[in-house]
Amino acid sequence: MTNLQVISVISVFFVITSIICFCLKTHPNFRIPDIDIEFRNDSTHALVVTKIATRAHPAFFYIEFVSNIWFTMELFIRFLFCPKISQFTRQAVNIIDLIATLSFYIDWALDRTITGANRDTVEFFSIIRILRLFKLTQHFSGLKILFQTFRASAQELLLLVFFVLLGIVIFAALIYYAERVETNPDNQFHSIPVERDVLYWAIITMCTIGFGDMVPKTYLGMLVGSLCALMGVLTIALPVPVIVSNFAMFYSHAQARSKLPKKRRRILQPHEIKPMVGGLASIRLFNSLTHKMCHQFIRHICWML
Incomplete structure (x- = not known):
């Protein structure tokens, strides 16, 4: 295993470890009570308000x-040895890595100064660390192919989102009025945007999920x-055939590239270099020129025939 492969394995290990810690520290068994005592002075009484919350076990912090x-060192080394700073800042993986790393240090700095609901707000922004999963595209060709497929199919995906949104609005309006045409005391579709959200029903139905919490009761509504x-x-x-076609194209291209021979140019050491001097150099130069001229002459004759 080469040094590059070792570094890649370590990087993947820390990415997966970070994601696992982020998920496990939300489990109730891995959280400890955090008691916050607040004193409130009234004109006649002194009140002591005790707020009991939970926080992640300190082991997750370490x-x-x-x-x-590791992420900080990796980011700093990549920035230090990048050919162009502008190219480094334009890569989405570097931006995600920078934001995720900064979120940890900001959370660490604010951990002892905030309490209660404010702490939950800060922990909410730590969701950014999950985006480190995109770093795995640098180490796994399958993820890279999938990412390239979605990027190449961006126009078709945007068109899909547009038509889905159009259908949601149309069918939300249709189901709203269809349930009101007939007498229906159990009507659940009270409004399109608020209360029992008809738009929500249209999204779930168009995606063929169907939770069943809102169902039409009239025949017209069922239709x-x-x-x-x-x-x-x-x-x-x-758009599925277009996405599949792009995926097949990128996959075949990656397979073809993997089968190409990897040519490595070996750099000679100074003591291995044997300079050509005297008659030996002249003979080798003459043989090279003669071989080149004969090759060009034969190609010219074949072209004329």
Whole structure:
């Protein structure tokens, strides 16, 4: 295993460790009580308010601390030896790595100064660290192919989102009025944007999920719901062949590149260089020129024939 492969394995290990720690520290068994005592002075009474919350076990902090030391060193070395700073700052992986690393140090600095709901707000922004999963695209060719496929299919995906949003609005309006045409005391579709959200029902139905918490009760509403599910299947299936075609193209290209021979030019050491001097150099130069001229002459004769 080469040094580059060792560094790649270590980087992947710390990325996975960081993500696992982020998920495990939210489990109740890995959290400890955090009692916050607040004193409030009234004109007649002195009140002591005790707020009991939970925080992650300190062991997770030390694990993340070691991981972020590695990420900091890796980011600093990449920045130090990059050919162009402008090219370094334009890469999305570097920006994600910088923001995720800074979020840890900011969380560390504010950990002892904030309490209660403010701490939950700071922990919410630590979700940015999950974006480190995109760093795995540098080490796994399959993820890189998938990312390139989505980037090449961005126009088709945007078109898909547009038609899905269009269908959601249309079927939300249709189901709202379809449930009000007939007498329906159990009508759950009270408003399109608020209360029982009809837009939410349209999204779930077009994606063919169907949670069942909101269902049409009239025959006309059932017809609209069926059409909504059918149009959702057709709309989502339309760009799939384009995405599959792009994936097959990038996959075949990656397979072809992996089968190419890896040519490595060996650099000679100073003591291995034997200079050509005298008649030996002249003979080798003459043989090289003669071979080149004969080759060009034969190609010229073949072209004339």
